[in-house]
Structures are given as C-alpha cells and as structure tokens.
Amino acid sequence: MSAMLLILAYLAIGLVLKRTHLMPVNTGQVLNQYVINVAVPAMILLHLPHLDITRSILTPAIMPWVLFPISIGLVLLSAKVFKWSRELTGALLIVVPLGNTSFLGFPMVETFFGTAGLPYAVIYDQVGSFIGLAFFATFFAAVYGKRDDGSEEKLSKLSMAKRLVTFPPVIALVVALLFGMQTYPGILETLISNLAATLVPVVMIAVGFQLQFRIPRSDLLPFSIAMVIKLLILPAAALAIIRIFDLNDLAAQVTVLEASMPFMITAGAVAISAGLKPRFVASLVGYGILVGLITVPIWAWILNA
Secondary structure, eight states: OOHHHHHHHHHHHHHHHTTTTTTTTTTHHHHHHIIIIHHHHHHHHHHGGGOOOOOOGGHHHHHHHHHHHHHHHHHHHHHHHHHOOOOHHHHHHHHOOOOOOTTTTTHHHHHHHHHHHHHHHHHHIIIIIIHHHIIIIIHHHHHOOOOSSSSOOOOOOOHHHOOOOHHHHHHHHHHHHOOOSSSSHHHHHHHHHHHTTTTHHHHHHHHOOOOOOSSOOOHHHHHHHHHIIIIIHHHHHHHHHHHHOOOOHHHHHHHHHHHHHOOHHHHHHHHHHTSSSSHHHHHHHHHHHHHHHHHHHHHHHHHOO
C-alpha cells in the first residue's frame, strides 16, 4: 500500500503549497502543461514498445475495450438527459473511461492476489488503459478542448485533424510505433525513463494544488454520476461479464479489480491541460482516490467471497 501513501503525500504537498501561497496561483496549470508536453510523451515512448499480446491474456486485454463504450455511452446519455455543457461533457469523456490501473492498480493487485496477479494487471494497463489514454483521451481533448483564450470552439474536420496530429502524446505514439525500442541507446534510455518517472508526482501535486473540497452545487450531480459509473457500474459490468462466461481464474479476478480502480491521474491532467473544468476534474480525481481506498477493497472481498 506504499503507492497509495505516496499518492496521498503528493496530494498533501500540492495542498500545502496552495494554502501557504509558496507557489504562483497558476502553478497547477503550469505543472499540467509540463506533464502533457513532456512526461506523458516520455511514458509513451518508454512503455509502448514493450507491448506483447498472447492468447493467454485475452480477458485483461479485451475487457477494457468492452468497458470503454459502456462508460462513454453513459456519459453521453447523462449529458443529454441533464443538458450538461460541452466543457463538462468533454471533461467526463476523458476522465471517466480510464482508471488508475498502474500506480494504484499494481500494488492493489499484489496486495489482494499476490505477485502472480501482476502480469495480468500489466496487460490490462498496457493494452487497455495505456492505449485508451493515447487514443480516447487525446481525441476528446482535441475535440472538446478550449482555445488559448479560454473560449470554446467548434472544430472543423481539418482543425480537428490538425490538433490531433500536433498533440504531443499523439506525436509520441506515432514515434513509438515507428521507431520505439524496448531499450533506447545510451543516455537516451535514462533521459526518457527519468522524464516518465516525473509523471505521477508532478500530476498529483498539481491535482492537490487545484483540489477544492467544496464542490459547487451545480457540479454535485455530474460529480456523483461520474463516481457511480467509475467505481460501481464499470466493475459491476466486468464482474457480470466474467460470470456470464464462467471465467473464474486469476486473470478474470485481476481484470475486475483493475476495472474498479478510480480515475486515472494522467487522464485528469489531459482534461485539465485542455481547459476542461480544471477544478472539477482535480476534485474528481482527488476524491476518487480517497473513495477508492474504500471501494477497491470491497470489490476484492466480493471476488474472494
């Protein structure tokens, strides 16, 4: 559980920096720009070349792609029913489908299922969350994101394509697919690895800096709906699927636990850097981690019952 304690420590650092006024008021935005332009591309370059899909990992490899359309559909349905703004809808489309399946997921899986469950957790994270971040998060950020002056814009197909191909994580994705190496030559490996390692602490400090414990009344409904979808509906759907197909092995159990993870920190950074409800997203990610401390062990208990 040391990873969870580290995240709480990073969150606390961000809160202290904000409350003591030791950093400028726009520190959160600056940190997130660093993450999206440097740390996330470095992570993509470092990890994407290691993907290795075999028949033995079909359950954790396929499940995220079954859950993605469910979460996206629920967000779009809720947005239509409750007439949410384009900004709020875009933020939730980025944050809700993706879980924190590595930094939180790996230690949680090891805690409840031992080291034998880690390979399946890695597959879920790499084939599901990681690729989902590279494609879905960047796509929705490009489509729903705001212009530099903070205003919303309706993008033409050409503008959308231009924003997609010039988005740093997308560039890193293309480079990794074409030229990526499992081990980069010389100092380049150390450079990319060190930059990627800054992602979680920098993002979590930024989240802590932007976290507000008082959620505006107008945001309570989407906040609650997002929590329910991510922490209850998605893992329940994953559990139902493995039960329907009578999958009771370790891979299936790890898959459900990974599906129960709270919101991905990096997805929150993508939404915030795109100007999509920054304070709301920061609170959603921060509170998601705190609530996940309760809900994830409950799902582990259900799986082991």
